[in-house]
Amino acid sequence: MLKDFLWEILTYGMRWLHVVAAIAWMGFAFHTRELERKTKPRDAMPEGAVGEAWSIHGFGFYRTVKYLVPPKNMPAYLIWYKWQAKTTWITGFAMMALVYYRGAELYLIDPAVFALPAWAAIALSIAGLGLSWLIYDGLFRTPLANSETAIVTAAFLLLVVLAYLYSQLFSSRGAMMQMGATMATLVIANIVVVILPTLRNMVAGLSSGLPPPAELIARGMQRGRQNNYMVLTIVFMMISNHFPSAFAPRYAWVLIAAVIVIGGVIRYFFDTMHETGIKLRWPWGVSALLTLLLVSFGAFAPGSDTRLARRMDDPARRGSGDFTPVKSVIAARCSMCHASAPVWPGIASPPKGIKLETPQEIRIHAAQINRVAVLSHAMPPGNVTGLTDGERATLARWIAADAEAGEAVKP
Ligand code: HEC
Structure with a gap:
């Protein structure tokens, strides 16, 4: 118990460091863009x-x-901005290890997608990060790098392929986090491997009185632009896992691809507006269209959680609001974690303070239970306790009957 508690404190402290470093980095990045323009x-x-x-x-x-x-x-003292990005990546990877690797079967793996053993999922995740960089960096050594459109398209297609692969291997939450980590790795490696050496070269050139080769600078700036388009999307991906998504697990890659485009397009809108004063209209159209696509995908894709929920909402399958089976389902599938003293290894306190032990506690949380276990498959995480579709239907019937009876099922 004490051990679990200490792990939790460690995770919390690391999350705090990670967010602080990321804020410092984003603030610096926005400030730099502004100075460049102004x-x-x-x-x-x-x-x-x-x-x-x-x-x-x-x-x-x-x-x-x-x-x-x-x-x-040449000034003797030059300020370098390095720790923000590096600290963000290091603490981010530590978070990945503390949460997604240590709790692989809760967060990274979904047996309904692919029944990977924990060690294999972790190995794939780490190898994926390294390999993605090698392939991505390789793209810049091909003639594609000579055209801005070609290299942006190639990088985007690479990300979509990766998102597809990860969505076939990991839980939808795990795939989203793995993609966030992948893009963050590309951004940091762009900085550490390409941009910083270019800057060092400029400083060396300046000290020796020689301008650095223009080609080197052009290459560094190209990576800087790529980073600029990726950062907003990364932040979105990193916080997305705090919302139980109503997405068909197998189609998480469609969501990821669309989010990458939306993030890039929004960035493009602001860059253009700040540089030229022109407020482009098409980025809003594209973003709205993609958002619509996403919502309909959540609702209609085969295997989608929302579709499942609708099926369970079928009046023919509706029974009484009998509470007894609900209590047994929750006791069998949820209470090992959602209790004042959880018995699930690695869970020190009731997650998000939600306890589901007494009928009263269960009733209070009816709307939330509906959201995470009926409308979506967010709970149990990775379906570790094997909640069946029949049991989800039991929960759905009870919630629907309660709602009809005017019981307090508030969001
Ligand atoms: C293996 C442990 C475990 C089991 C079993 C489990 N949960 Fe959870 N639950 C968690 C964790 C961990 C979180 C916090 C997730 C996060 O931080 O995003 C959570 C969060 C929640 C939340 C809050 C979601 C939110 O973000 O608003 C609800 C509601 C919930 N669980 C309901 C359930 C229900 C209903 C069941 C049974 C069908 C269940 N849980 C089974 C571990 C578990």
Whole structure:
């Protein structure tokens, strides 16, 4: 018990560090984009400068001046922005290990998708991260890299293929997290392997008075643009697992592909607006259309949870609101975790504070039970306790009957 409690504290602390580092990184990334756009040629700039911007914050006026060529006096002290991205990745991987690897059969594996043993799922996840980078990086060594459209399309197709593969191997929640981790790995590797060495090269070139090769800089900037398009999507993926998704597990890749496009398109909208002042209309159309596609996919795809829920809602299958079978289903499939003293290994306290031991506790949570165990398959996680469709129907009948009787089943 103490051990479980300590694990929980560790996970919580790591999550906090991860979020703090990610906020520092995103803030820096947004600030950098802003400076790039706003440092423009102005009157009375210092000699050799290509742009200048003034800002006010922290009770002071700041003057940012941009140089592409060696400044007359190379400063002895140069601020580097490295720890934010690196810390985000390291703590993120630690979270992945603490939550998804340590609790692989709860979060990473869904036997209805693929009955992988925990060690195999973990090995596939880690190998996937490394391999994806090798393939992604390889794309930039082909002629595809000469065309912006070609390389963006190739990178996108690679991500869709990966999402498809992962959705055939992992639970939908696991596939989503694995894709988030994959994209985060690509972004960090772009920084550590390509962008930072280019910057170091620029500094070396500046110190020796030589401009760095233009081709090197162009390659670094290309990676920077890719990162720019991926970050919003990554944040979306990282927080998506806190919502039980109503998605057909086998089609998680469709959701992932659409989310990547929506994230990129929204980023494109803002970039264009800030650079040219033009508010493009098509990104909204594309985003709306894709969102619609997603919602209908959730509702109509074969094996979809929502479709299952509708079937269970069939009046012919509706019985009485008898509570006795409900109590046994919950006791057999949920209470080992959702109790004041959970007996499931690794669960120290009732998850999200939800206890399902007494009839009263079960009734209070009826709407939530409906959301996670009837309308979706979010619970039990990875269906570890083997909740059957028949038992889900029992829960559905009780909730429907209660709702008809005007019982308090509030969202
Ligand atoms: C193996 C342990 C386990 C079992 C069995 C289990 N749960 Fe959970 N439950 C969890 C965990 C862990 C979370 C928190 C998930 C998260 O952090 O996203 C959770 C979260 C929930 C939530 C809150 C969801 C939210 O985010 O609002 C509800 C409701 C819930 N479970 C209901 C159930 C029901 C109903 C059953 C039985 C059909 C069940 N659980 C079986 C571990 C379990």
